[in-house]
Amino acid sequence: xxxxxxxxxxxxxxxxxxxxxxxxxxxxxxxxxxxxxxxxxxxxxxxxxxxxxxxxxxxxxxxxxxxxxxxxxxxxxxxxxxxxxxxxxxxxxxxxxxxxxxxxxxxxxxx
Amino acid sequence: xxxxxxxxxxxxxxxxxxxxxxxxxxxxxxxxxxxxxxxxxxxxxxxxxxxxxxxxxxxxxxxxxxxxxxxxxxxxxxxxxxxxxxxxxxxxxxxxxxxxxxxxxxxxxxxxxxxxxxxx
Numbered sequence: 001x002x003x004x005x006x007x008x009x010x011x012x013x014x015x016x017x018x019x020x021x022x023x024x025x026x027x028x029x030x031x032x033x034x035x036x037x038x039x040x041x042x043x044x045x046x047x048x049x050x051x052x053x054x055x056x057x058x059x060x061x062x063x064x065x066x067x068x069x070x071x072x073x074x075x076x077x078x079x080x081x082x083x084x085x086x087x088x089x090x091x092x093x094x095x096x097x098x099x100x101x102x103x104x105x106x107x108x109x110x111x
Numbered sequence: 112x113x114x115x116x117x118x119x120x121x122x123x124x125x126x127x128x129x130x131x132x133x134x135x136x137x138x139x140x141x142x143x144x145x146x147x148x149x150x151x152x153x154x155x156x157x158x159x160x161x162x163x164x165x166x167x168x169x170x171x172x173x174x175x176x177x178x179x180x181x182x183x184x185x186x187x188x189x190x191x192x193x194x195x196x197x198x199x200x201x202x203x204x205x206x207x208x209x210x211x212x213x214x215x216x217x218x219x220x221x222x223x224x225x226x227x228x229x230x231x
Contacts, residue, residue: 003155034215038156045206045221046156052214089156093216099170100146100158100216 004029004090004103011109017078020106022090023071028101030071034093037066037075040105041086049088050075077108085110113138113220115207120225125199133190133207133222140188141165143209146218147181147192149227151203159205160192164212197229 005023012018022029022037029035035053038046048057050066053073063079073092077084090103119131131147147159160181161170169181180193190207204224211219 003157032215034217036217038218045223046208046218047221048217048219051211051217051219057219091156091158091216091218097170098172099161100218102148102156102158105155 002101004092004101006088006090006103006106008104009107009109011111012077012080013111014080014082016080017076018080018108020075020077020088020090020108022073022075022092022103024073024092024101025071028071028092028094029068029073032093033068035066035068035073036091037064038089038091039084039086040089046089080110082110084108115209115220115222117205117207117222117225120205120227122228122230123197124231125229126196128193128195129197129227131192131194131205131207131225131227133192135188135190135209138209138220140183141185142212144212145181145183145190146208146210147190148206148208148218148221149201149203150206150224151200154203156206161210162190194227197227199229202227202229 037050040046053068087105094101114136116134146161162181178196182191206224208218208221211217
């Protein structure tokens with residue numbers, strides 16, 4: 001199976017909202033509600049931001065929200081802040097053999 | 112606090128072997144499935160391998176099957192990745208990560224990674 005598809009980059013100004021898309025297939029996103037999002041700053045470890053499509057771990061601001069429709073998912077960040085500038089990766093469970101598929105990553109630039 | 116620390120990375124020639132380790136601390140290691148995820152320079156994340164909480168089952172991405180072996184020593188709170196017949200395209204940072212038992216494929220704790228360079 002191929003990696004999930006994400007836009008290479010998105011941008012927004014402080015205070016604005018941005019949405020990052022993640023497209024898969026009926027074998028991964030379309031079948032399972034095990035879709036998560038990770039934030040990665042340069043040289044750092046990824047950080048879990050959203051899991052099970054819409055849930056936020058404790059400590060993650062409610063400016064971050066997730067959704068899913070069919071074979072695609074989205075991460076929306078509202079009230080953009082400078083510290084949100086990072087790479088974002090989606091990840092879907094893909095069955096017991098493949099286990100997890102990541103997206104190619106989206107670079108968020110806060111203008 | 113809960114922590115994962117990888118070690119064992121380095122420069123290795125194509126076709127040679129390397130063994131990575133990941134030391135876990137401040138959480139009950141035996142209750143979590145553990146994984147290796149890698150990231151080639153400037154590229155995205157790729158899940159590589161998983162081992163169940165008790166080490167009884169393993170899963171691998173197709174490209175490493177037969178060459179990589181994931182294992183764990185629960186008495187030492189340590190995860191391993193034995194990598195044989197390494198290829199240049201496997202150069203990258205290797206992260207260990209755990210998945211929460213409350214869901215599926217939710218990587219809720221990551222290490223900082225260890226760099227593996229496969230080059231002659």
